[in-house]
Amino acid sequence: MSDQLFKQDELSLVQNRLPVWLEESKQLCDKGKVASYIPELAHAPRQALGIHLMDASGKSVSGGDCGLSFTMQSISKIFTLLLALMDNGEKAVFDKVGMEPTGDNFNSMLKLELVQPGIPFNPLINAGAIVISSLIAGGSTKEKADRTLQFFRTLANNDSLSVDKAVYESEAETADLNRSMAYFLKDNGVLEGDVNDVLDVYFRHCSIQVQCKDLARMALVLAFDGTDPITGVNLIPRRYVQIAKTFMVTCGMYNASGEFAIEVGLPAKSGVAGGILTMVPGRYGIGVVGPSLNAKGNSIAGVHLLETMSKEMDWSLF
The missing domain is CATH 3.40.710.10 (DD-peptidase/beta-lactamase superfamily)
Structure with a gap:
């Protein structure tokens, strides 16, 4: 059986079994x-x-x-990481964020102070993703947010992707912990730029629908x-x-x-x-x-x- 034929048969099998799988999982x-x-x-x-x-x-x-x-929420962090790598290269990115799992909650800031050199453990926790958002190239907050949205649109082949305004505003209004992390990172010399501008880029990419x-x-x-x-x-x-x-x-x-x-x-x-x-x-x-x-x-x-x-x-x- 050719590889292509195998894939076609596999997709057909998935299509046939999917209603049963969905019904079983939905019970949870x-x-x-x-x-x-x-x-x-x-x-x-x-x-x-x-x-x-x-x-x-x-x-x-x-x-x-x-x-x-x-909204994408933390899924967006994968793609802002990719954009930051394309804008800056590996060394510049990983001078600011680590490469290891934390064992802590995604919104924890515990190890920022306890573990030297005080950089976020990885780009997928909130602290790391905020730092990554600061590394996206652009002359203004709007340009950075627009470049991010356009990158997502290109990858999804969907020019209608947009920020969910209600979710964006809700995130911005309830982001005290993220602001605390961002100011700590700023004080520690890890985060560059204006904290509120960086967080605006972050909230916007998390709120892409x-x-x-x-x-x-x-x-x-x-x-x-x-x-x-x-x-x-x-x-x-x-x-x-x-x-x-x-x-x-x-x-x-x-x-x-x-x-x-x-x-x-x-x-x-x-x-x-x-x-x-x-x-x-x-x-x-x-x-x-x-x-x-x-x-x-x-x-x-x-x-x-x-x-x-x-x-x-x-x-x-x-």
Whole structure:
């Protein structure tokens, strides 16, 4: 059987089995909670669960509530990291942020003071992502935010992506902890530029609104090492995608990253709006949404769905 034929048969199998998998995973929604520390996120439908999977030819399989719109939240951190690497190179970026998991909550600032040299442990925790936001090139806050949005639009092949104004304002109004981290980083000489300007860029990229199909297309570019396989255009240097995917395995699912690597075995990044971006390298980009979160801040039904699919389809990299 040819590789292409195998992929076609596999997609057909996924399409046939998907309704059953979705129904099984959706039963977990009642066991989780929708994020509420950003008040606007509390309006998300707790029972929703959707998925979109896309292959290199653009063929897609989707199901459930895949048309639900939601904000990227921490998923955006993968792509601002990539943009910062493209703007500055590895040395400049990793002089400011580390490469290790923290073992702490994503919004913790504990180790900034306890562990020298006082830089964030990695780019996917809030402190690290705030520093990364300061490294995006641009002559003004608006230019930095606009460049980020355009980068996301290009990767998703969707020029209609935009910032959800209500979520952006809700984040900005309730961001005392993020402001505390940013001012600490500024005082420590890690964060350059005006704190409020940097945070504005950060809040805006976290508030970019997407659907599962957008995450799947963005993931597809990562699955093919920075080249959009549908257009053939290289969008990101392969080395930087390798770095990003490694962070996704080690840090992408908050404090459940090790468990996710064992149970699912795919690079992934989650966000507290319920999104999960993941991929089967060299084959598929996958976007999932399920706003009901587990105790670690990941979509409870979305994680279960990906565990089921990965095990039944033998997708784990390990």
